Amino acid sequence: MNDIPFDIVGFDLDGTLLDTHRDLGEAVNHALALGGFAPVPVAEVEGLIGGGAKLMLRRAIDNQGGIGDEEFRPLYKALLGYYADNNTVHTCPYPGVEEALETLASQDIRLAVVTNKFESFAAAILTQLGLADRFVTIIGGDTLGKGRAKPQPDPILEAIGRCGGGRFVFVGDSSYDMASARAANVPVIAAGYGYCDMPPHELDADAVIAGFDELIPAIKAL
Numbered sequence: 001m002n003d004i005p006f007d008i009v010g011f012d013l014d015g016t017l018l019d020t021h022r023d024l025g026e027a028v029n030h031a032l033a034l035g036g037f038a039p040v041p042v043a044e045v046e047g048l049i050g051g052g053a054k055l056m057l058r059r060a061i062d063n064q065g066g067i068g069d070e071e072f073r074p075l076y077k078a079l080l081g082y083y084a085d086n087n088t089v090h091t092c093p094y095p096g097v098e099e100a101l102e103t104l105a106s107q108d109i110r111l112a113v114v115t116n117k118f119e120s121f122a123a124a125i126l127t128q129l130g131l132a133d134r135f136v137t138i139i140g141g142d143t144l145g146k147g148r149a150k151p152q153p154d155p156i157l158e159a160i161g162r163c164g165g166g167r168f169v170f171v172g173d174s175s176y177d178m179a180s181a182r183a184a185n186v187p188v189i190a191a192g193y194g195y196c197d198m199p200p201h202e203l204d205a206d207a208v209i210a211g212f213d214e215l216i217p218a219i220k221a222l
Contacts, residue, residue, distance in 0.1 A: 002107040004219055007166025008136075009104055010159050012150075013115035013122055014049055015173040015194030017097055018129070021045045022090035024053070027083035028060050031075040037064050046195040050174040052116040052141045052149070053079060080118075087121060088128045094193065096212030101134050103216060110166075112159040116141035116149050116176065137162040151179035156186060169219060171209075178203050187222050189215070 014020045025045035032039055040048065040060050048056045057079050061067055067075075104111060111134055115122050119140025126132035139159055141149040148154040160168050170181040173194025181188035182204070190208045192200035200208045207218040 002109075004104070004107055004109055004216070005167065005222065006109065006169045006219060008110045008112060008160060008163045008168040009219065010112040010114050010156060010168060010170045012170075012172035012174070012177050012191070012194075013113055013117055013125075015046070015196075016094075016171055016177075016191045017113070017131075018091055018093055018125070020087075020091045020125075021049060021195065023083065023087050024049060024056065026086065026089070027053070027079050028057055030082040031057055031079035032060060034078050035061070035067070035071070035075045037061060047197075049195040050116075050176055050197050053083065053118075083121065084124075087125050091125060091129070093129065093131065094212055096215075098131070100212050100215050101131070105134060110163040111135045112163055113138045114150065114155045114159050114170070114180070115139070119143045136164075150176040151183065153180055153183035153185075156180050156184040160184075160186075169222060171215065173200075175203060178205055189218050189222075 011017050025040060025042055029039040048059045054076055057076055113122060113135050117140055119142055122140050123132060123138050137159055139155045144154050144158060156170060168186045170186055171189045171191060173191040174197050178188055187206045190200050190203045190205035192208045192210050206222055209215055209218050
């Protein structure tokens with residue numbers, strides 16, 4: 001019996017489904033080194049994640065005094081090139097992710113990814129990890145065009161449409177995720193174990209989970 005009160009579950013990627021911080025950090029540090037900047041310590045990488053790779057690199061550089069757009073562009077291009085070749089060196093699903101996805105799929109719940117990572121990167125990483133075929137759609141920060149990524153509601157609304165409509169709940173770890181879900185008028189669960197840009201219980205989520213083993217009970221309780 002399906003006792004889950006939703007037809008679709010949408011997920012953010014970085015810090016929600018996957019622990020990506022080491023690979024992202026190494027890509028950022030590759031670009032920083034080319035620009036003559038100091039590397040970001042691994043322990044500080046999570047605080048930069050959210051909003052996509054460009055914002056991540058911009059934050060890292062701004063923390064060291066900043067540079068102009070002309071100098072920034074080649075460093076950002078270098079980051080993307082490095083990450084394209086090295087995005088699943090350390091990246092892996094969080095504990096319990098595969099089991100939870102399997103349980104949801106077994107109850108005919110449609111699954112979607114809505115991330116601010118480029119769609120090509122998200123799809124490639126999920127494919128390499130053997131997870132891509134679990135999702136009806138993978139929507140990236142560039143999928144819908146400029147200005148339509150999270151925190152806008154557009155990617156969540158697009159995910160609902162691509163999944164055939166129905167009751168939707170979103171799971172994410174940042175204020176971008178919460179704002180996008182609120183703007184789309186759907187309930188949202190905070191992944192408190194992820195790269196939260198503020199304390200998880202201050203993210204204005206409908207529920208907070210400390211691990212993926214708590215996800216399905218949290219969904220059922222909404």
